[in-house]
Structures are given as C-alpha cells and as structure tokens.
Amino acid sequence: MLNQYETVFILTPVLSDVQVKETVEKFKNLILQFGGEMLNEENWGLKKLAYPIQNKTTGFYTLFEFKANPTFIEKLEIEFRRDEKAIRFLTFRLDKHAIAYSERRKSKNTKTEEKEN
Numbered sequence: 001m002l003n004q005y006e007t008v009f010i011l012t013p014v015l016s017d018v019q020v021k022e023t024v025e026k027f028k029n030l031i032l033q034f035g036g037e038m039l040n041e042e043n044w045g046l047k048k049l050a051y052p053i054q055n056k057t058t059g060f061y062t063l064f065e066f067k068a069n070p071t072f073i074e075k076l077e078i079e080f081r082r083d084e085k086a087i088r089f090l091t092f093r094l095d096k097h098a099i100a101y102s103e104r105r106k107s108k109n110t111k112t113e114e115k116e117n
Contacts (some may be wrong), residue, residue, distance in 0.1 A: 036068035
C-alpha cells in the first residue's frame with residue numbers, strides 16, 4: 001500500500017539554475033523509479049535560512065508531495081544524505097487531516113494564480 005508523503009528539501013545556494021533543475025529532477029525520478037507517484041511539486045526558490053547551515057544563509061527550497069511505499073523513504077533519505085547539493089531535507093507521512101489541508105492549500109494557490117492571469 002502506498003502512503004502519501006511530503007518532502008521539503010533545501011539545495012545549496014551556489015548552484016546554477018540548471019544544476020538546481022537537474023538535482024530536483026534526479027530526486028523526482030528516484031521517486032518514480034521506485035514505483036512512487038508524484039502528486040505535487042512546488043519550487044519555492046531562493047530563501048533565507050532561519051539559521052546558517054554549512055556557513056550558508058540562503059538555499060533553494062523545493063516541496064514534493066508524492067505517494068510511495070513506506071520502505072522507499074529510507075532509500076530517498078540516503079540519497080539526500082549522499083548528495084552534497086542537498087543541505088537539509090524533511091520527509092513526513094501525511095495523515096488524512098494533512099492531506100485535506102494540502103488539497104485546500106493547492107486549490108487556494110490555483111485560484112490565486114487564475115486571478116493573476
């Protein structure tokens with residue numbers, strides 16, 4: 001059975017746009033390769049960190065929402081630890097309340113984008 005997860009990860013700010021895209025694609029492909037299903041991807045861009053990490057004060061934030069087998073999460077986190085471009089990551093399983101909140105948040109973002117266009 002697939003559980004629904006959300007992962008936020010921060011990439012080092014010294015990367016070019018191309019390197020950021022390649023790294024994000026690498027992690028997305030890893031999820032798909034192990035039978036996961038991508039539900040949502042949000043690129044939050046370069047943001048200031050709450051505290052310095054590895055002497056860096058900013059980082060590229062990305063959010064993935066996906067379904068995956070619970071045994072896959074360990075593999076994903078090992079890949080985050082191995083990749084020196086990723087300076088922080090957090091993965092958690094969404095319960096029914098978090099899933100409902102996520103749906104409301106996504107629909108609100110969609111309505112905001114439609115108004116801007």
